[in-house]
Amino acid sequence: MKQQTLLLGQTLNFNGNPLEESWEDTVSIDSSGGVLIEDGHIRAVGNGAELRKAHPLAQVTDYADALICPGFVDAHVHYPQTAIIASWGKRLIDWLNLYTFPEEMRLADPAYATEIAGRYLDLTLAHGTTTVCSFATITPQSVDAIFEAAALRGQRIVAGKTCMDRNAPDGLCDTAQSAYDDSKALIERWQGKGRAGYAITPRFTPTSTPDQLAALGALWAEHPDCLMQTHLSEQLDEIAWVRELVPQARDYLDTYEEHGLIGARAVYGHAIHLTPRESDRISETGAALVHCPTSNTFIGSGLFDMAGLAARRIPIGLATDTGGGSSFSMLRTMAAAYEIGQLRGAPLHAAQLIWLATAGSARSLHLHEKIGTLNAGFEADITILDLASTPAIAQRASNAQNIWDMVFATLMMGDDRAIKDVWVAGQRRV
Ligand code: GUN
Numbered sequence: 001m002k003q004q005t006l007l008l009g010q011t012l013n014f015n016g017n018p019l020e021e022s023w024e025d026t027v028s029i030d031s032s033g034g035v036l037i038e039d040g041h042i043r044a045v046g047n048g049a050e051l052r053k054a055h056p057l058a059q060v061t062d063y064a065d066a067l068i069c070p071g072f073v074d075a076h077v078h079y080p081q082t083a084i085i086a087s088w089g090k091r092l093i094d095w096l097n098l099y100t101f102p103e104e105m106r107l108a109d110p111a112y113a114t115e116i117a118g119r120y121l122d123l124t125l126a127h128g129t130t131t132v133c134s135f136a137t138i139t140p141q142s143v144d145a146i147f148e149a150a151a152l153r154g155q156r157i158v159a160g161k162t163c164m165d166r167n168a169p170d171g172l173c174d175t176a177q178s179a180y181d182d183s184k185a186l187i188e189r190w191q192g193k194g195r196a197g198y199a200i201t202p203r204f205t206p207t208s209t210p211d212q213l214a215a216l217g218a219l220w221a222e223h224p225d226c227l228m229q230t231h232l233s234e235q236l237d238e239i240a241w242v243r244e245l246v247p248q249a250r251d252y253l254d255t256y257e258e259h260g261l262i263g264a265r266a267v268y269g270h271a272i273h274l275t276p277r278e279s280d281r282i283s284e285t286g287a288a289l290v291h292c293p294t295s296n297t298f299i300g301s302g303l304f305d306m307a308g309l310a311a312r313r314i315p316i317g318l319a320t321d322t323g324g325g326s327s328f329s330m331l332r333t334m335a336a337a338y339e340i341g342q343l344r345g346a347p348l349h350a351a352q353l354i355w356l357a358t359a360g361s362a363r364s365l366h367l368h369e370k371i372g373t374l375n376a377g378f379e380a381d382i383t384i385l386d387l388a389s390t391p392a393i394a395q396r397a398s399n400a401q402n403i404w405d406m407v408f409a410t411l412m413m414g415d416d417r418a419i420k421d422v423w424v425a426g427q428r429r430v
């Protein structure tokens with residue numbers, strides 16, 4: 001008989017999208033829940049005592065009143081920017097030129113890329129993140145490095161080679177043809193291998209010529225099972241630059257659309273300053289947007305319209321955007337999403353925040369039938385949250401009105417000390 005593991009605690013259950021329906025109808029917490037794991041997958045979720053009775057040979061870990069959640073899914077990151085996170089004083093374009101591009105050049109050394117990829121995944125696992133969707137740098141070795149590091153840790157991952165053929169240092173530029181050829185070879189090497197998925201990755205219109213965008217649009221048409229990730233409408237200066245570079249385009253999104261870089265498997269990071277036509281097209285095509293709140297305040301980009309875009313049923317994920325974002329933590333990211341909601345007059349409930357960081361992000365990456373929810377048959381990526389992890393949180397938790405009030409305190413004030421355990425494909429990792 002196969003080894004079974006039973007986790008007992010308070011389990012988080014999803015039954016719909018709390019941004020589109022009421023959170024009370026779609027998210028619940030079972031105070032005496034259990035999750036049964038076998039063969040890297042969740043076999044059953046239900047009442048802890050009943051599962052224990054039905055599976056007496058299962059190895060039990062009792063987390064008492066800690067919260068058993070799906071592992072966090074960070075839907076937009078740049079692992080190569082790990083070492084320059086929290087760099088001071090610049091807005092997007094200057095920040096890229098001064099901090100980001102020089103660091104990304106360093107990853108041309110495959111040994112350094114391997115070191116950073118491992119360091120990044122260890123840091124994020126310690127923060128409860130079990131899956132990321134990452135940009136690499138322009139070198140294929142930097143893509144291999146993150147896929148290999150994830151495979152070593154048994155993690156589900158999405159990544160892609162960042163393509164740039166203008167407005168970047170020579171050492172960071174490819175060409176339309178080499179971007180196509182290298183990305184194609186990487187798709188053949190990684191797409192669907194183990195727990196890996198490939199995202200075709202033009203960085204953004206300012207650093208890709210129309211020829212390169214067209215080549216990557218053609219590549220995506222040949223590999224429609226891949227995701228396509230890029231940046232869209234993050235800062236006003238960036239949007240003005242795109243208008244200068246492509247004056248005939250109707251708007252920023254059109255610079256992608258005209259090359260076939262739009263569709264249900266498109267994932268656009270930021271998307272803050274959208275025109276009505278852009279949000280209409282995103283909504284019609286089923287493309288996903290990724291909200292990166294710590295980045296949007298840190299680089300001074302603006303306030304994402306979560307309520308307006310979610311009301312249009314656009315799939316939305318949540319992300320740190322490391323290293324534009326100022327934290328590796330999805331807890332800190334949920335807190336920042338709450339703060340941005342407040343600044344827009346639309347505060348998110350704790351149930352909505354934690355759904356965004358798990359099932360919502362998984363949905364944006366088309367992984368919602370594999371990860372992001374504690375469901376039988378899903379992969380057993382699970383994060384255990386201690387709801388009283390510091391004296392400051394414990395005193396607030398002891399004064400909580402109800403379980404959601406208690407969870408909210410940890411989402412707002414928690415850090416890696418709140419991560420009691422992390423399970424990846426049914427193995428305990430942290
Ligand atoms: N736009 C293009 N590249 C980047 C990047 O690396 N980070 C952020 N935040 N925005 C970008």
Ligand code: ZN
Nearest residue numbers: 076231269321
């Ligand atoms: Zn980004």
